[in-house]
Amino acid sequence: MTVKEATNENRHLNRFYYTVDQAVEKPFNWKQMWRLLGYLRPYSKTYLPGAVIAMFISTAVRLIVPILIGKVAFDHILANQNMTMLTYLVIIIAGLYVLSYVGNIFRIKWVNILGQNVIYDLRQHLFSHIQRLSHRFFDRRSAGSIIVRVMNDTNSLQDLFTNGIINLLMDMVMLVGIVVILLVLSPKLALAIMVVLPIMFYISTKLRRNIRRSWQNVRIQQSRMNSHLNESIQGIRITQSFSQEAANGAYFEGLNTDNFKGWRTAVKKSAMFGPVVEMCNALGTIILISYGAFLILQGEANGGIAIGTFVAFGFYIGMFWEPISRLGQVYNQLLMAMSASERIFEFLDEQPDVVDKPGAVDIADIQGAITFDHVQFAYDSDRIALEDISLDVQAGETIALVGHTGSGKSTIANLINRFYDPTKGAVKVDGYDLRDVRLDNLRRDISVVLQDTFIFSGTIMENIRFGRPDATHDEVVEAAQMVGADAFIWGLANGYDTEVEERGNILSAGERQLLSFARALLADPKIIILDEATASIDTETEVKIQEALQRLLEGRTAIIIAHRLSTIRDSDNIFILENGRILENGSHDELMQQHGTYFELVKSQFDMLDAI
Known part of the structure; x- marks a missing residue:
């Protein structure tokens, strides 16, 4: 059999063997997500509140600065040509940015410490639980599949705990803050710009199902490849003694190709979220320029807006689509985390068949009969x-x-x-x-x-x-x-x-x-x-x-x-x-x-x- 024939045959066997292990569409499991977030509980009085406070400080600075530039600088200071107030304003804005910089440093530091501790605890919990499981559990599973759970699947949660959760909270606060400020500054202009949001949510909802299934498939392909890799290393002497290096390499090539295609498909579908946000950003900018200019010409006395309000809107619109774009990335992290956590909790929910019954006794001096x-x-x-x-x-x-x-x-x-x-x-x-x-x-x-x-x-x-x-x-x-x-x-x-x-x-x-x-x-x-x-x-x-x-x-x-x-x-x-x-x-x-x-x-x- 040639290497090419072995590749084709092993790919066929690979598809046949793993037909049961398929990515299936499931609703987002909030109960499982809350269970996963439960690993944050030991740090709820240390790193977590510190990271949240630091996040609120840096977010608040970003929300305040456009108001200072638009309403204060343009509508008051420049309109009255008060250079002394302008100097004070520049110093205040500089101070706010320094405060935001310090807040970001501590946020990144505390979030990374938090994430690493959570991954450590989760992996330790999983390993300790597996150590206590009965032999029937190991009879049904290969060593490779267990290693994948303890190492790869827990690593997949790292981005979620080190960046995803705090970034999600920060982006939600940012979006809510921007929407409230825009509605206060000019309800008419704000509603006109936000008309593009239903379009974006409709398209992103259509993408969500395909993105989720693609990342599930990636986890399955990685599990298969890592399991085979572990088995190949353990059995390398048998492989070499029967001169099956070429056939084994061809089989691994099939798994590697499937993994490559799975990643490519998942990344391609996830990347489609970015252009959707860019398109909505472009539409929002067009509405801002056209309708905003009309409101400026209309004048404040006739229900229009001042130039400073228009400038502030420009800042906020630029900031508005940034967290929405990041939310797409966080959603991808959540999908990957959901897939990995399903596999981790599958093991954690396994109960040993052989356990100590309530009231089990110690034999003080076993004789051996x-x-x-x-x-x-x-x-x-x-x-x-x-x-x-x-x-x-x-x-x-x-x-x-x-x-x-x-x-x-x-x-x-x-x-x-x-x-x-x-x-x-x-x-x-x-x-x-x-x-x-x-x-x-x-x-x-x-x-x-x-x-x-x-x-x-x-x-x-x-x-x-x-x-x-x-x-x-x-x-x-x-x-x-x-x-x-x-x-x-x-x-x-x-x-x-x-x-x-x-x-x-x-x-x-x-x-x-x-x-x-x-x-x-x-x-x-x-x-x-x-x-x-x-x-x-x-x-x-x-x-x-x-x-x-x-x-x-x-x-x-x-x-x-x-x-x-x-x-x-x-x-x-x-x-x-x-x-x-x-x-x-x-x-x-x-x-x-x-x-x-x-x-x-x-x-x-x-x-x-x-x-x-």
Whole structure:
């Protein structure tokens, strides 16, 4: 397939895949906007009133100066040729402009501080909320789509909070002030000029729907592109190993092109608002000159206007269309903010499926006895993962879960951690239904080691200490020694202070697994879950770990999920799972004597070894 063919095919797939994710026309959601503005509340007594006062000062100066120039300078001072008063007037106007300048400095300063604080609070709130959501939330969404919400969508609100809200208020005050002043100066001339306003509002209303939909489409295209970019970076090794750089680049080109076209369309439609305002400005100026000149010639005594009133009108008309033009820009900001806030509040409105019930208790001293009482569990309605599972694990006992992929082994581990709640039945620890126990209390005494272990950016020391931040240096080293990780750690450039980079890229798979063992054991849990934890470790290293585990698992309850016979044969009880049900259970010797599923599994492993 050529790059061009890949581009066309991926564009087709892109359109097909995202047909559900379309920009839809919705009325302006004032309730959502008030909710968004609620993030200003913590600053309602500090930066917000200061910015508003500064805005009123600078706006008041702009409204006063045309009156001073038109009515005072032209109609009184120049008419009477009073040069002393003219000097005083110039000094007063200069002072007002200095006051306006100072007001603008503080307005810009306080508004930017306000906006940055609001974005900080919103992003922190969103991240903290996501941290508390249940696993079902992450099962349904890609990491890229979540990153887009936390980073891009919150950034989209920055212009609204740093400029949009105060500018909107300032422009509304300016417009109302101008209209009132014009009506006071000359109602006839003011009404004649404002006859163009209905024309402008009619045209802008027609544009509004298209502009809103265009900006919604921009947000959707950006989300798709950022999600794919995150996925591409995460999976770069797979892309390169299959030599799919060209096809992947072609797919990204399709997304990038759609994003480019979306932005171009949105900007083009938004830019149409400016010419509409300019046209209305031109019509208003024509009316001012023609009808204003007629009123001047008519004379004040006959219901006309003075020359100073005409000059003031000229100033105000020039000022009148400026805030209207900015209101169009603010409206675009509001549309973008509405689109972004819809996506942010979608996450904030998500509630975790697994929460502490009212009156949840703490188990003072967890011993580690685990009971599954006729447990059924389904990830979704048409896929049963566990069917009527009943098992008992005594405190300090080691059990193994064995079965084919999808048999329910990891699901049992997830239920013990209470990442999910059972659909039916109950999971108990020390006789307590987990739904009656506080999550933090439960998970503090459980450590999990996964096959695909996750190493955070930072040092070796920080990664091992992750599950127990208050651990001392010696305790960290001791945990590493007990799992056999100490030797390779001291072989690194800076020992325990070595930076492991993102996802532990400088470490081998086996070394990362050893660190996860040390991290789990340092937490000193009462229950340890090993989910294929030795799959990435070579046989020699596994022997060392087995020796350490014999000592470390003593007095603790252990659930081991593994396929290697060497890992599970010493377990007190081995459960054979198939399609979410327990087929057999017993010790290694007992199961071998039954000549059942476990026997066949062990036999097949030995046959494979013999073949090798």
